[in-house]
Amino acid sequence: PRLGPTSVSCLSLQLRERPYTKLDMSENALGDHSALSLRSLIRVLPDLKHLNIAGNLISAEGAEELAEELQTNSTLEVLSLGGVLESTTTTLNTRAFRPNSIGAEGLRAMGEALSRNPNLALKTLNLCNTSLCSEAGKHLATFLEKPSPLENLDLSKNPLGSEGVCAILAQASNLHFLDISDTHCRGELIHAQLGNLLRSAKHLQGLSLANNPIETRALTRISKGVVACESLQSLSLENTGLTAEGARVLVEALLGAETQTLVDLNVSNNKLSQLETTSALAELIRGYKTLKVLQLSQNPIGDAGIFELVEAIRNSEDSQLESLDVSTCRIGTNGANYLFACLADRDVFRTLKLSDNFLDESLDIALIDRLKSLHDLQLSGNRLSHASRQVISSITARNRQREKQAEPTMLRSEMHRLLCQEAKLESAREQVNKDEAEVAACKFMTEQIAQTLANLRANEADAHRQVLNRIDSEERQLEDRWQALVNLKERLATASTGYATRLQELRTRLEERERILTDLQVKSEEVQSHFDKRKAEHPKELQSLVDQKQAALAEAANLREQANTIREQLKKYQDQTLVDLKQ
Numbered sequence: 001p002r003l004g005p006t007s008v009s010c011l012s013l014q015l016r017e018r019p020y021t022k023l024d025m026s027e028n029a030l031g032d033h034s035a036l037s038l039r040s041l042i043r044v045l046p047d048l049k050h051l052n053i054a055g056n057l058i059s060a061e062g063a064e065e066l067a068e069e070l071q072t073n074s075t076l077e078v079l080s081l082g083g084v085l086e087s088t089t090t091t092l093n094t095r096a097f098r099p100n101s102i103g104a105e106g107l108r109a110m111g112e113a114l115s116r117n118p119n120l121a122l123k124t125l126n127l128c129n130t131s132l133c134s135e136a137g138k139h140l141a142t143f144l145e146k147p148s149p150l151e152n153l154d155l156s157k158n159p160l161g162s163e164g165v166c167a168i169l170a171q172a173s174n175l176h177f178l179d180i181s182d183t184h185c186r187g188e189l190i191h192a193q194l195g196n197l198l199r200s201a202k203h204l205q206g207l208s209l210a211n212n213p214i215e216t217r218a219l220t221r222i223s224k225g226v227v228a229c230e231s232l233q234s235l236s237l238e239n240t241g242l243t244a245e246g247a248r249v250l251v252e253a254l255l256g257a258e259t260q261t262l263v264d265l266n267v268s269n270n271k272l273s274q275l276e277t278t279s280a281l282a283e284l285i286r287g288y289k290t291l292k293v294l295q296l297s298q299n300p301i302g303d304a305g306i307f308e309l310v311e312a313i314r315n316s317e318d319s320q321l322e323s324l325d326v327s328t329c330r331i332g333t334n335g336a337n338y339l340f341a342c343l344a345d346r347d348v349f350r351t352l353k354l355s356d357n358f359l360d361e362s363l364d365i366a367l368i369d370r371l372k373s374l375h376d377l378q379l380s381g382n383r384l385s386h387a388s389r390q391v392i393s394s395i396t397a398r399n400r401q402r403e404k405q406a407e408p409t410m411l412r413s414e415m416h417r418l419l420c421q422e423a424k425l426e427s428a429r430e431q432v433n434k435d436e437a438e439v440a441a442c443k444f445m446t447e448q449i450a451q452t453l454a455n456l457r458a459n460e461a462d463a464h465r466q467v468l469n470r471i472d473s474e475e476r477q478l479e480d481r482w483q484a485l486v487n488l489k490e491r492l493a494t495a496s497t498g499y500a501t502r503l504q505e506l507r508t509r510l511e512e513r514e515r516i517l518t519d520l521q522v523k524s525e526e527v528q529s530h531f532d533k534r535k536a537e538h539p540k541e542l543q544s545l546v547d548q549k550q551a552a553l554a555e556a557a558n559l560r561e562q563a564n565t566i567r568e569q570l571k572k573y574q575d576q577t578l579v580d581l582k583q
Helices: 005-014 032-044 060-070 103-116 134-145 161-169 187-200 216-228 244-255 275-287 302-315 333-343 365-369 386-537 539-577
Strands: 022-024 050-052 078-080 124-126 152-154 177-179 206-208 234-236 264-266 293-295 323-325 351-353 376-378
Touching: 005 032, 032 060, 060 103, 103 134, 134 161, 161 187, 187 216, 216 244, 244 275, 275 302, 302 333, 333 365, 365 386, 376 386, 386 539
Parallel strands: 022 050, 050 078, 078 124, 124 152, 152 177, 177 206, 206 234, 234 264, 264 293, 293 323, 323 351, 351 376
Antiparallel strands: none
């Protein structure tokens, strides 16, 4: 039974506010009438990130209705309208469903709605087999021209034509993966735009050109673009009409690249059978160090071709090839045995596809048993018995189990080592705690000592400052005393000079007074003699002279007293000034 509009409405009621992030409703009978119910279902799932509605016969009318919901949705990251997305390391593969024919009008409505969404979170859009024509390519280019978070775009199985593909390529520089396989375009018409895209893209990791004819001349220019795109890891040229010359051109371009980034190369279903083709691919294996997956199915290279490839794998120590697909390549038992024998020493080889070849019961299973790293060996479509296939299947299962167990064993060993390390770590932690305690104690003591030292320094600084202040004060006092002493010396010198002058004046006056006294004595004696003479001669005059004599004597006594007084003053001055006046 398939779900219809009523079932979707019931789901909307039952799943309201559920924390589901992925919803797969592919291969049902929703149609355009379920668009409103589908919008309600999307709205009631607030955490929905992955929606797959492929194979529901939705047309442009239903796409327009769905576009109105996408205009406001801010959580949806993956929307699949044309296939189931199977994620690998570098590519997104699709499986065909009943088509949703949304056409150009439906895509235009969706593009306009997504462009108007300011909170758009859509990163992956799968439009595989949705009836998109060249006009749809222009609408999609208009959407891609505006900034958006879209990274992965699948347009396979749509009749876009070269015109529509060119319009898309001109605006696809921000994509991480682009699938334009089986879009009815031709290499000679798209190589210019494709080369520009490869040269300008900074994040493009996967590109599929499968099921589109690409001529050798166009491939030459495309190869230059592939070499210039340093982010490209996956390239699919399946069923593109690749010739031996085209293969050689591609290999030469890849080997001449300054930076090797390609991991997955698919050249299946190109009818490559010439020996120079396998020689070129062998050179690629030997010289291209990053290549891990090589797909050569549906190319009749035969045993001769497989011998060439195996020699390249065996002789290349730096080769990282871990997956080889040579299904439907007309390989016989001898070629397969040689392949198994040479891969026994390759520890990185994981996947080998040999389906639909010419292997029979003569296949040496012991050689397969030596392939310890081989996890997947596909041998369907060969003339092998059920028992042989079971043995081979058990060998690959054993290898997978061994690798599966190798990790737990390694983890147990690592756990044991970590337990020992943990015991050591615990002991180290205890020692660290002790050391930290000691360090803390030392730090505390250091802080105390530092504080004490700081206090001592502060006290020393205060004492030093006080001593300096005292020294400054004493220096100022000493300076003042010195200045006073200088002034005193100056005053003493001045006084000494004055005293000497005064002493000289007093001596001069004393000498003058002594001279006067001597003169008076002489006069007194003269007067006395004259008096005596006059006494005798004149008695009356005698009395007058006696009186004069008494007056002169009194005056002489007075002068003597003054002279004695001056001597005493000079003696005092001599004692005060420490000057010997006699000298």
